[in-house]
Amino acid sequence: MTALQGRVVVAREHFVVDVALEVAAGETVAVMGPSGAGKSTLLQALAGLVPLGGGEISVDGRVVDRVSSPRVQVAPMHRGIVLLGQDARLFPHLSVRENVAFGPRSAGVAARVARASADEWVARVGLPGAGDRMPHELSGGESQRVAVARALAASPKAVLLDEPLVALDPDTAAGIRRMLREQLDGVTTVAVTHDAADAIALADRLLVIEAGRVTQSGPVRDVLGEPASDFVASIGGVNRLVGVADGGDWVAGEVRLASADAASRALAAVDGAPLAAVFRPGDVRLVGGERAGADAWAVTVTDLEQTLSGVRVRTGVGVVDVPLADAGGLAVGGTVRVRIDPGTVRFVAVD
Template sequence: MTPRGLAARVVVDRGAFRLDVDVAVPAGETVALMGPSGAGKSTLLAAVAGLERMHEGRIVLGERVLDSAPRPRVHITPAQRRVVLLGQEPRLFPHLTAHANIAFGRRVQGASTAVAAAEADDWLWRVGLDGLGERRPAELSGGQQQRVALARALVTAPDLVLLDEPLTSLDPETSGEIRALVHDQLRATHTTALVATHDAVDAVALASGLVVIEDGRVVQTGAVRDVLSMPATRFVAAVTGLNRVEGKVADGFWHAGGITLPAAGEPAGAAAAVFRPTDVRIRSVVDATWTAALRLAPAAPAPGEWLARVTRLEQTPGGVRVRTADPDVAVDLPADAALGLAAGQPVELAVDPGAVRFVAPA
């Protein structure tokens, strides 16, 4: 079956919250949807699936108009859309075996018992569960249940698959396995997909494009690599593991609080400095109080050097992340290098200007 692309503008009003976004997914490709909790990701997916009524907009899948509002009013029912929504919970039928769960969708489409059974056998093999078809959901692990749910979604050859953070409830090892499985099966079946996630790893592993939503609107969109390497907001920088500090360029220098960086060639005006936490150097100061540290600090520190205050320490897989203010900057250190640091302590920070990139504000 020829894959069908999605083009949607969705407007949903919920009192103080308004979702107003445009999203497009080319036929046969996967686009990731990212944003903080409450940004509107699940609402968008529900609208595309037909489970949330739009107040305004238009949803087109291939050549079919699935939704249009307010005029002309069109609303294709969820069952007729050929769209599958898979969320954090597999939502398998508890009284049916894994095999029967997968076969169910094809039976609803009118396939014979023999054809549905054969296709369910094939999909059990595709998702690595051959030999487990007679087990009911309660007899399967969480990862195995998600494999069955994915097979049940794809066996019906939908025109569009919507994935709403399906890996969130899984442990890291299992989520990695399911992520690889989703990637392989979406590519093998040339299925068009829109994936909502909090995890940059999902975006990199599954998608070619990335749409970022904050407060109900699109704040950045483009190829995954481009968006993650040039984050337009602090949220994108955070999920990518980068520092993003808002400031201004004037007279060839960028300024933010006590930080000054050379910015030759950058246009004057608002700009954000982006750099890795590993590129920041940190040094304790002799004076333990902020007032004393300020009094002894140089009036004009060298470019890329500034005085900051530790706000908290966070454990990371590779050591410790030191959070500082003002401005908010993260510094990554080996665990032993963080000994003696504590919240409230003044520190001197430095970043090589060559490690900094400047991006326009969102």
């Protein structure tokens, strides 16, 4: 059953956001895209905070927003949708318990019942006994936990997450991510994130938006593993180089790559077919001297970036992760030779 469905059309300054979305009951869909691609606009339109320029939104089969006649525009508080962002936005004058009880009480639930339920929700998100605390006494991570409890205590039909972990330190974010995975199980959710770890941990499917349009969608690992754009390749941590099939290999200029993957070889069987070669930076090896054979190619170093484990070498043909011990002598503008094992290369069709 589809719980959240619609087509969102909203004019932005430089482009029009035009996104079709279907989320099954209990499903979590992650949304990723470059900054300014329209992700937050999508969520705000679903929540009723940004007016539609076109399209229609329905929740559990009930139309809550429609531009065409007969016009429908249900107020945000009556859509059954809650939006959680980077700022928890707790009511500063209310205790944790009263913040969480606010939604049920507004819906007519008796104060005693709502407060008892609030204490249960506060415990469920990892803050047992915190009901009497005030928002100013909470850390950023604790505030986000309370915000999740407040949202879910209202029994929403759908939850929208707009990068709720982006302002948290890594350890705190990891804890909140685990809590979200547990508490959102079975809750219809759309989660905007910039972190592939969030998408993998929380979502069933991934929707990629670039310049207001969906450029790729599907199961999270499938999308990240077969990137259809440079942006998806970057968040998936892989190189994506566009070339053509030639003699069963991938070719671009003087660079020729082979793949040991059967599906990749099948794609490369049609000479001239556009292909993208996908491989991880850590699978590329620097070679030189006697080891630099015909299967190695020369690249120019365009940038050097220190990493925790070594140096990331950016070149005109992909990115190479080099252990610190092998990074001596590398310089921007210099030329190095590289090689990659065919067993670590896959080919992806290019539209």
